[in-house]
Amino acid sequence: MSVLSHDGWEGGHLLIDLAAIAANYTQLQTLMGPRTETGAAVKANAYGLGLSEVAPVLYEAGCRTFFVAHLAEGVALRSLISRDSRIFVLHGPPPGTAPAFLAHNLLPVLNSLPQVQEWQALARDQNNTLPAALQVDSGMSRFGLSEDEVTGLSKGSGLEGLKIVLVMSHLACADTPEHPLNRQQRDSFERTRKRLPAAPASLSASSGIFLGPEWRFDLIRPGAALYGINPTPGRPNPMQATIRLQARVIQTRHIPAGACAGYGAAFVAPSPTDIALLGIGYGDGFPRRLGERGVVVLPERPDIKLPIIGRISMDSLAVDITALAGLPLAPGVAFDLIGPHNPLDETAFLADTIGYELLTDLGSRYHRTHHDPRKG
Ligand SMILES: Cc1ncc(COP(=O)(O)O)c(C=O)c1O
Structure with missing residues (x-):
């Protein structure tokens, strides 16, 4: 019977298996093969499991592209992992914060025209082009530029100052494979991408990966699956x-x-x-x-x-x-x-x-x- 001495803990004890997180990362990476990079969503303190413990383990497992939601999370992550890794900040730059992204070597995900303009203004100040991800809304109506906004931007000098290193979107119903919105979003994503300069693409997080190879594009952004949440609800959990x-x-x-x-x-x-x-x-x-x-x-x-x-x-x-x-x-x-x-x-x-x-x-x-x- 597991009666432990009380010098260790009382109340609740959360045991976090970093080896299982690394194994889940490797499992997805193997599934992707050489053509699709496996990134990792580590927002919200690595889904509550501890950014400072989880991020270095994912880095060791080979992860070089990380996603956080907030600038402050990006700053914290940057101090934990080497500069050869990319950190994308999903919410983009809040007004007036673009210089902080540069200072901490963080990449914004530009979700709206004001965010695009914020980043372009910094590029003008720097007399340079600046790297960023561009998020397009493919049907979830959450973050990202609409198809019309992308069409507008792609004309004339709309993209001036931007070096788009990733075009991304997010699926609303990936955990329901038969939902018609999945294919609609994928088609919309494909259409919108074609209006932009060629750049690596990312559509899927944990559940999208399991919709099949045509959903994986160049980069996947799993969070849940890395932490053992079942990405295929209703079917056996493929993750540890x-x-x-x-x-x-x-x-x-x-x-x-x-x-x-x-x-x-x-x-x-x-x-x-x-x-x-x-x-x-x-x-x-x-x-x-x-x-x-x-x-x-x-x-x-x-x-x-x-x-x-x-x-x-x-x-x-x-x-x-x-x-x-x-x-x-x-x-x-x-x-x-x-x-x-x-x-x-x-x-x-x-x-x-x-x-x-x-x-x-x-x-x-x-x-x-x-x-x-x-x-x-
Ligand atoms: C834009 C984006 N990418 C990736 C993820 C990771 O998703 P999941 O935890 O389902 O893998 C999220 C999570 O909400 C997200 O919002």
Whole structure:
């Protein structure tokens, strides 16, 4: 039984398998073959798993093109990886920040005419052409220039000062292969690209990659798949899990039929019930929505899924351990809240959300252990 000494951690423990992240990167790179580069989305603190630990491991695995959302994320990333790698900032330059991109060797993704003009103004000041990615909106109506805007830009001196090093767009429904918008977006992307000077192209993130080779173009931008989220929902997950979340028993108790448990007396025992109180709650980023829905597993008894009962508190939750049939559970015994038998995507589904949100919400209070392949 995994009773660990308390000098290591109490409450919740998030184990992050950097070797699995590197293996997922290599798996995608192998799938791409030599003609398509495999980049990596490391925005939102590498989807909550720790930019400073994850980015160098991806670099070691061969990644040389990274995507973040914000300038500040790009600045942080630049200090972590070598200058031979490219960092694209997906939100482009906020007004007045273009010089900071140059100073930190960051590449903006230009999403709108004002952003294009911002970058061109800097190019004029520098008396130079400046590299950037151009995002085109192929049908998601999120970021990017419309087909008409691209047509306008491509006439006359509209692209002056710009060296377009990447033309990109983003798919809205890639996780639903049969959705007609996928092909419509791809056709629109192809049309728009032809109006621009020849440049490498990127359309797909994790799920788009699995739509097939004709979606991969010159560069893919996976995030989720690297971190073990299933890029092919409804089908077996081709990626390795990268996290395990555990919490320890603080106390156990036996309650009679009719007794209630937790806030709001939301759980009322239908029969005599054994309960374990674990030291993890919504204050750790564990979704409150999993009260009465989530399942917990004792690693030594993976065959039994133990229900979370009642409402989740800020710092604790209660589990019905009656099915463990009196197995003695000392304080300190560790349960899996996300693990091999209650994986991330299933847990997210029970919480009415997606693996992306669950990962990026993982709080800062957990004790975190990164298993680093470079350190054996
Ligand atoms: C423009 C862009 N590229 C790539 C990604 C990575 O997507 P995923 O995590 O689905 O692989 C995202 C994520 O939202 C994105 O917005």
